[in-house]
Amino acid sequence: MRRILKKILKKSPSSNQDGVFFEKISQILGFKPNTLKYYEKAFTHRSANKLDEKGNPISYERLEFLGDAMLGSVIAAHLYNKVPTGDEGYLTKMRSKIVSREHLNELGRDFKLVQFVESKVNPSHFGDNIHGNIFEAFIGAIYLDKGFEYCEKFIHEKIIKQYVNIERLEGKVISxxxxxxxxxxxxxxxxxxxxxxxxxxxxxxxxxxxxxxxxxxxxxxxxxxxxxxxxxxxxxxxxxxxxxxxxxx
The missing domain is CATH 3.30.160.20 (Double Stranded RNA Binding Domain)
Structure with a gap:
């Protein structure tokens, strides 16, 4: 009985942390995640010096690459269907505006994702682009955790419906x-x-x-x-x- 109690006491702090993290991530997603480790990786800065079980460094950078691809494909499909008269140049320009670094930073800030970042760097020293970087990593985590269907749904519900206004974007200068x-x-x-x-x-x-x-x-x-x-x-x-x-x- 004493051994069991020790195990429970040992596990309780991390279990409680996981519970809080799970609840916060669920609120942002609008659904319950299956595997928290993908989201934990999405918020791990390289300065944390973490390694996986195979000795590979853990950081959000690989997930950032994946999330960028997911965002690009879903946004491209949306624009293709939404603007049937748009030629290739128009569609490319509009997609660039939606996934611009400025816009992704705005999304990362609005979702308050930086609160989850694990790092040995003082948050005041983070550059502006960390908001967009971890937002892309977050999208990559959704894809790995729940698959393309959930990832696409999240992008439509949380990004396209709330942030993508075609008429306003047409007049927006990104560079x-x-x-x-x-x-x-x-x-x-x-x-x-x-x-x-x-x-x-x-x-x-x-x-x-x-x-x-x-x-x-x-x-x-x-x-x-x-x-x-x-x-x-x-x-x-x-x-x-x-x-x-x-x-x-």
């Missing part, structure tokens, strides 16, 4: 840099991004950028990464040249 480059190429205008380090007095590494079109500076920006600085400069250039750009679209 101002791509838009500016495309316009310059179409109009046969030269362009270049001059990027330089601009650290100032903040003690943080910054990058400055000047966007030249036909050898004239049309916008400037400053950010903590080259990519962000170029995107901000492109956005400013778009609004400065909006009338000209929209006339040609």
């Amino acid at each position: 101002y840099k791509s838009l500016i480059i495309e316009w310059c190429q179409k109009e046969k205008k030269s362009f270049r991004f001059d990027v330089f380090e601009d650290n100032g007095k903040e003690g943080i590494k910054y990058f400055g950028v000047k966007l030249f079109i036909d050898e004239e500076v049309v916008s400037k920006a400053r950010a903590t990464s080259k990519k962000k600085a170029e995107e901000t400069a492109s956005k400013r250039a778009f609004f400065a040249l909006q009338d000209l750009i929209e006339k040609k679209q």
Whole structure:
């Protein structure tokens, strides 16, 4: 009897944790999961240094790859059926907007998935993209746990119905840099991004950028990464040249 009691006391903390995790995941899913280990893996950051029974590292990154494929296929099928007049270019562009990093980060935040992440990194040091990454991993976990039918249903019920508005997405710009480059190429205008380090007095590494079109500076920006600085400069250039750009679209 004493041995049995010891076993129960040993197991109770983890059992209670699993119970809380199970309930929270069930609420998000809208159905009960079969195997929690897939969801646990979906929230394991590589810094946790966990290994499976075969000695392979455990992290959400492989599930992220799988979830990306599941999302892409379900969204593609939805758009194909929803917009029968859309050509390949239109459908590709719309799918890109729905599964853009910005949109996936928004979904990850709305579902509050970061609360489940197991990591040795302080959460304040996570980049913005962790929200979208673990959201994709979560989709991958659903597929492994319940199969394609449940995965498709979750994407339709929780994402497409609540977040996908075709008319609004048609006017949404997901990359101002791509838009500016495309316009310059179409109009046969030269362009270049001059990027330089601009650290100032903040003690943080910054990058400055000047966007030249036909050898004239049309916008400037400053950010903590080259990519962000170029995107901000492109956005400013778009609004400065909006009338000209929209006339040609």
